[in-house]
Amino acid sequence: MDFELTEHQRLLSDLVTKFVEKEMPKDAVARWDRDNELPNDLLDKMAEVGLMGASLPETYGGTGGGIIEETIVLEGLARHSSTVALAYGLDVCFGAVTLERHGTEEQKRYFLTGLARGELHFALSLTEPGGGTDILGAMKTVAREDGDDWIINGAKVFTTGLNIAKWIFVVARTSRDAEKPSRGLTVFLIDKDTPGIRYNKIDKLGSRFLHSYEVVYEDVRVPKASIVGAVGRGWPTILDTLNNERIFVAAVCCGLGQGALEDALQYAKERSAFGRPIGQFQALQHQLADRMTELESARLLTYKAAWLQDQGRDCSLYAAMAKLHASESAFRMTDTGMRILAGYGFTMEYHMQRYYRDIRQLIFAPVTNEMSKNFIAQVGGGLPKSY
Structure with a gap:
């Protein structure tokens, strides 16, 4: 087993990190959240640095990456904003995959090349x-x-x-x-x-x-x-994108959870009570240790599912597991973060409340975690279909 990213994938990860810090710092994201407005040029800027085409074939203007590259970008974006990551995912993880697998050659050339250039977006x-x-x-x-x-x-x-x-x-x-x-x-x-x-x-x-x-x-x-x-034949067309969709959401949850963890750790280091940093208290350390472990295991599941899909192997069970585990882990992380920040977490000045709000939808969308458990029990455990 080799858990290392390739050199190209490491460079992509570094590119996403730099893009996030420069073009979507958390204070800017907070402003977009307050104003209910995504900047018109943000996805254009992603296209300029090659992120929109990171998982598209070179034939259509991409850089020839796959699902792992898609996962790297999504996780990196979601560290600061799962909403921006979802916007990216609608284009790349649903729109592009649907067209690449089921579109005509004419549709691929028009829509995929337009997407890589940042000119076309999908819902x-x-x-x-x-x-x-x-x-x-x-x-x-x-x-x-x-x-x-x-x-x-x-x-x-x-x-x-x-x-x-x-x-x-x-x-x-x-x-x-x-x-x-x-x-x-x-x-x-x-x-x-x-x-x-x-x-x-x-x-x-x-x-x-x-x-x-x-x-x-x-x-x-x-x-x-x-x-x-x-x-x-629309149903098979939809089903053909579901595994990728679940990996996409799992990656977003991993990034969101990581962003919330970073904020919670920073606050625990800086906030003092009873003469010491609150991060020195074992009660907080144990909670954060649990969250760190859960997020890391969610990340491993997510990348395994992405790797399986890139290999052309059946990833349906692992994709469902990744979506379930990553969303629940991120959910618990935001709850822990709110507890650690306490009163400040309840204010709009801090970013934790945004993570806390944004993760809620990923528990039940695009598929409920209960339905994911049904699928895991049926396919992974060989149990009778429950619905």
């Missing part, structure tokens, strides 16, 4: 009102063929990133099979300014400058060229 419109994890049972958005076009009608919720995205992946039902509801779904890639699309922002507790929206599709006419993959 995913999948979740239905009242649906949540039950995607197949709740899917009411439909698309019908009309000559050379398709016409889409329906509504989605929690479509995230429309404030920066130009293009939306929309999943709609194009046919029905009563015996197998996974058949008949189709993925469309649509310009968000297409007539018939309306959206309203949802106010959120965390990730406040990467906005989520309710979106209504009313007689939205799109050409057949907007289909990604095959008609009626």
